[in-house]
Amino acid sequence: MFGGGMIIGIIAILHVFVSHFAVGGGLFLPWTERKAYRESNPALLEYVKSHSKFFVLVVLVSGAVSGVGIWWSIGLVNPEATATLIHVFVWGWAIEWVFFIVEIAAAFVYYYGWDRLDAKTHLTVGWIYFGAAWASLFVINGILTFMLTPGRWLETRSFASAFFNPGMLPSCVLRTAVAVALAGVYALLTAAAIRDVALRADVVRYAARWLLAGTMVIPPAGVWYISTLPAAARELSMGAAPVVTLFAGLSIFFSALLVVFTYFGPYQHPRYFNLTFAFLLAALALSTTAVTEWVREAVRKPYVIYNYMYANTLRLEDINRIRQQGILASARFVRHHDVDPQAPEESGHEVFRVQCASCHTLDGYNSIRFAVKGWSREMIDYQLLHLNELKGFMPPFVGTPVERQALAVWLLRLNPRPVMQEPPAPGVKAQAQTQNSPGPGEPKP
Amino acid sequence: MTPVIPAPVPVPLPAPVWLLQLLLVFTFILHLLPMNFLVGGGVILTVSCFLGRRDPHHRDFSQRACRTLPAVVAFTITLGVAPLLFLQLLYGQLFYTSSVLMAWYWLAVVFLIMLGYYGVYWFTLQQEELGQRASWVLLVTASIFILVAFFFSRNMSFMLHPQDFYSQFFQGEVGTILGPVTSTGVARLMHFLVGSLAVGGLGAALLSHAWRREAPELAAWTRRYGIRWFTVGTGIQMLVGLWFLFSLPQEIRGMFLGGDRLSSAILAVAIALAVLALAAAPKSLAASSVAILGALSLMAVIRHLLRVAYLRPYFDPRSVPVQSQWLVFALFVILLLGGLSTVGWMLYQFFRPAASRAPSV
Numbered sequence: 022m023f024g025g026g027m028i029i030g031i032i033a034i035l036h037v038f039v040s041h042f043a044v045g046g047g048l049f050l051p052w053t054e055r056k057a058y059r060e061s062n063p064a065l066l067e068y069v070k071s072h073s074k075f076f077v078l079v080v081l082v083s084g085a086v087s088g089v090g091i092w093w094s095i096g097l098v099n100p101e102a103t104a105t106l107i108h109v110f111v112w113g114w115a116i117e118w119v120f121f122i123v124e125i126a127a128a129f130v131y132y133y134g135w136d137r138l139d140a141k142t143h144l145t146v147g148w149i150y151f152g153a154a155w156a157s158l159f160v161i162n163g164i165l166t167f168m169l170t171p172g173r174w175l176e177t178r179s180f181a182s183a184f185f186n187p188g189m190l191p192s193c194v195l196r197t198a199v200a201v202a203l204a205g206v207y208a209l210l211t212a213a214a215i216r217d218v219a220l221r222a223d224v225v226r227y228a229a230r231w232l233l234a235g236t237m238v239i240p241p242a243g244v245w246y247i248s249t250l251p252a253a254a255r256e257l258s259m260g261a262a263p264v265v266t267l268f269a270g271l272s273i274f275f276s277a278l279l280v281v282f283t284y285f286g287p288y289q290h291p292r293y294f295n296l297t298f299a300f301l302l303a304a305l306a307l308s309t310t311a312v313t314e315w316v317r318e319a320v321r322k323p324y325v326i327y328n329y330m331y332a333n334t335l336r337l338e339d340i341n342r343i344r345q346q347g348i349l350a351s352a353r354f355v356r357h358h359d360v361d362p363q364a365p366e367e368s369g370h371e372v373f374r375v376q377c378a379s380c381h382t383l384d385g386y387n388s389i390r391f392a393v394k395g396w397s398r399e400m401i402d403y404q405l406l407h408l409n410e411l412k413g414f415m416p417p418f419v420g421t422p423v424e425r426q427a428l429a430v431w432l433l434r435l436n437p438r439p440v441m442q443e444p445p446a447p448g449v450k451a452q453a454q455t456q457n458s459p460g461p462g463e464p465k466p
Numbered sequence: 467m468t469p470v471i472p473a474p475v476p477v478p479l480p481a482p483v484w485l486l487q488l489l490l491v492f493t494f495i496l497h498l499l500p501m502n503f504l505v506g507g508g509v510i511l512t513v514s515c516f517l518g519r520r521d522p523h524h525r526d527f528s529q530r531a532c533r534t535l536p537a538v539v540a541f542t543i544t545l546g547v548a549p550l551l552f553l554q555l556l557y558g559q560l561f562y563t564s565s566v567l568m569a570w571y572w573l574a575v576v577f578l579i580m581l582g583y584y585g586v587y588w589f590t591l592q593q594e595e596l597g598q599r600a601s602w603v604l605l606v607t608a609s610i611f612i613l614v615a616f617f618f619s620r621n622m623s624f625m626l627h628p629q630d631f632y633s634q635f636f637q638g639e640v641g642t643i644l645g646p647v648t649s650t651g652v653a654r655l656m657h658f659l660v661g662s663l664a665v666g667g668l669g670a671a672l673l674s675h676a677w678r679r680e681a682p683e684l685a686a687w688t689r690r691y692g693i694r695w696f697t698v699g700t701g702i703q704m705l706v707g708l709w710f711l712f713s714l715p716q717e718i719r720g721m722f723l724g725g726d727r728l729s730s731a732i733l734a735v736a737i738a739l740a741v742l743a744l745a746a747a748p749k750s751l752a753a754s755s756v757a758i759l760g761a762l763s764l765m766a767v768i769r770h771l772l773r774v775a776y777l778r779p780y781f782d783p784r785s786v787p788v789q790s791q792w793l794v795f796a797l798f799v800i801l802l803l804g805g806l807s808t809v810g811w812m813l814y815q816f817f818r819p820a821a822s823r824a825p826s827v
Contacts, residue, residue: 085540086579094576096554096562097566101475103562104474104559108555112481114551115548118547121547123808125540127808129540138816180480338476353470353471354470354635
């Protein structure tokens with residue numbers, strides 16, 4: 022029912038939405054705390070205290086666990102790619118783990134330390150939290166961008182080439198800006214709940230400023246980031262794949278709406294701002310995050326690690342070998358390592374499972390049954406033969422001609438065709454039937 | 467039949483195998499402590515929470531001790547990341563296969579942890595508002611973490627049996643296969659759960675030390691109560707440990723019973739340390755803690771030796787090419803030392819007596 026991509030997507034979007042808040046909110050807290058001390062504003066300080074509780078409950082639980090969850094899901098959906106990333110970046114991840122420990126410890130000391138630490142020490146702990154959270158983003162960002170822009174690693178295979186890849190720096194700026202904007206979004210949620218009308222107006226306007234400041238940096242950083250993408254990936258979002266282009270457009274549209282609503286709402290008229298409006302902005306921000314991350318994942322197709330490994334975990338360097346040996350002969354968890362001429366559809370199903378099932382489900386997300394509905398066997402075979410040329414976001418079919426034909430047989434059987442019948446003779450009860458009869462030119466079962 | 471194991475990825479290991487194994491075991495020990503406090507402590511607190519409806523000692527103990535739970539959950543998760551990272555690096559093709567076979571349960575772990583974590587916060591922050599229902603919240607929360615332990619135990623056992631992968635793959639529906647149920651698997655889970663109760667008890671006794679000034683009577687009661695859990699738990703653990711040992715395949719069991727001198731010596735010292743901890747507990751908690759820390763660390767080493775022994779016929783990570791990334795490793799070590807010092811400084815600031823703190827700005 023659920024494709025692997027959908028599972029990763031659900032967890033990843035939740036994580037991105039929370040983890041960027043973990044960074045931006047980590048800046049918002051000590052910054053605002055310092056502002057409260059400088060302005061000798063105890064009411065603002067009280068707000069920061071209550072916001073820190075909300076922060077801890079959201080970030081420490083959902084943020085930390087969903088981060089681990091992404092790791093969990095990519096390991097299940099694409100173990101080969103995950104193992105490759107871990108082999109290349111294990112020390113990067115180990116370094117990120119150190120920042121993660123500091124981040125979690127600092128969050129606890131900050132939250133539980135309001136009444137135990139003096140202001141200066143408390144503020145220092147806040148800055149330590151932010152430093153560790155941003156450093157964590159910096160490291161993970163390098164690993165994430167590697168997948169789309171592995172750059173010189175493809176030749177050098179060195180850690181430095183992999184980490185300092187072309188997309189790393191612009192993506193880091195972009196994500197930092199998103200983190201600042203999301204700090205504003207979440208702060209608007211807690212600000213809307215402040216009872217003191219004057220304080221609420223002040224904090225609402227202040228939080229809106231964070232949101233607007235972050236979103237101002239996003240367009241130039243976004244353009245910079247897009248300029249580093251491989252040409253084919255850029256084209257996917259600019260017309261080559263209509264759905265991806267539509268989502269890319271939605272990302273811009275939602276972002277623009279967010280800016281407009283924030284400017285004319287909480288920024289210009291903070292006194293009229295309420296919790297419903299805050300949730301609306303948060304929903305808009307979540308939608309923006311969702312479509313943007315979806316586009317970022319989609320433009321990487323047909324690869325999972327660009328120019329190194331396809332989305333179905335086949336490495337480019339193995340393609341020629343597998344074409345000669347056969348995909349079934351190269352796979353481990355199959356019943357037969359070659360096509361059974363007596364039951365080609367069974368072998369075809371195994372070919373599908375090994376090569377296509379990491380993206381397609383049978384009837385659920387990205388349904389293969391739906392994708393090939395109405396196609397003749399010749400059409401299916403032609404599509405398989407030119408898969409990567411006809412659909413730029415798909416890898417080529419890799420296997421022997423016999424395996425391809427077996428897959429075509431299985432795909433054809435997914436949508437049995439109704440058989441045209443002679444009109445029933447008078448007196449004979451008409452029976453509508455649908456049968457799994459083979460199409461023209463197919464072997465009989 | 468030849469076992470079916472996916473090939474390791476063709477990217478060299480970024481450090482020698484001995485170093486990665488050392489880090490795997492060391493970081494697992496770091497994870498083991500809060501994990502034991504969480505699982506064992508969760509059960510102990512649940513029992514006290516129910517008994518606290520009639521007994522004020524149990525009530526006061528559960529109300530106070532539960533404040534530590536959010537941090538314990540956080541550090542169980544955080545410190546669990548590193549051993550899982552090194553496990554995936556060294557034994558990825560085995561771990562991923564067993565994980566995929568039990569994918570839905572394995573994925574459920576993430577959501578269960580999130581649910582359990584919110585359960586801990588719910589109980590801790592709203593204990594008074596919840597009233598009698600608080601016990602049930604804690605019961606469900608503790609059960610969730612035991613369920614997580616069960617799935618972990620299944621996966622860590624299943625990955626050691628690659629000879630079962632292929633048949634299991636075709637027998638069940640992929641994603642719902644928990645692997646064959648064996649007495650070794652049950653003993654392994656019980657060994658962990660009973661051990662957690664003992665360590666959780668010791669944790670409660672240690673925690674009482676922090677209350678000895680503000681609540682001396684409760685601290686003394688908690689100390690006795692914690693030691694009782696520790697003593698009974700460790701006693702049962704010895705029996706469960708024997709069961710686990712004798713449920714192991716003969717050739718592996720033999721390693722720890724004289725077949726391999728180092729393995730046998732490690733097991734003997736670990737048992738001796740556990741006995742020492744048991745004997746020292748009523749008199750010196752510090753001595754008992756040091757001894758049990760030693761026993762736990764050696765048990766983690768034994769766990770690793772078991773893994774190596776189980777997998778010996780099928781896979782040895784030393785067969786994978788190595789291309790060390792020493793510069794980045796050095797950076798990791800420097801940052802680790804810096805990070806731990808920073809955490810130490812923050813904890814010092816947090817726990818030092820109020821009188822020695824600077825006046826508020």
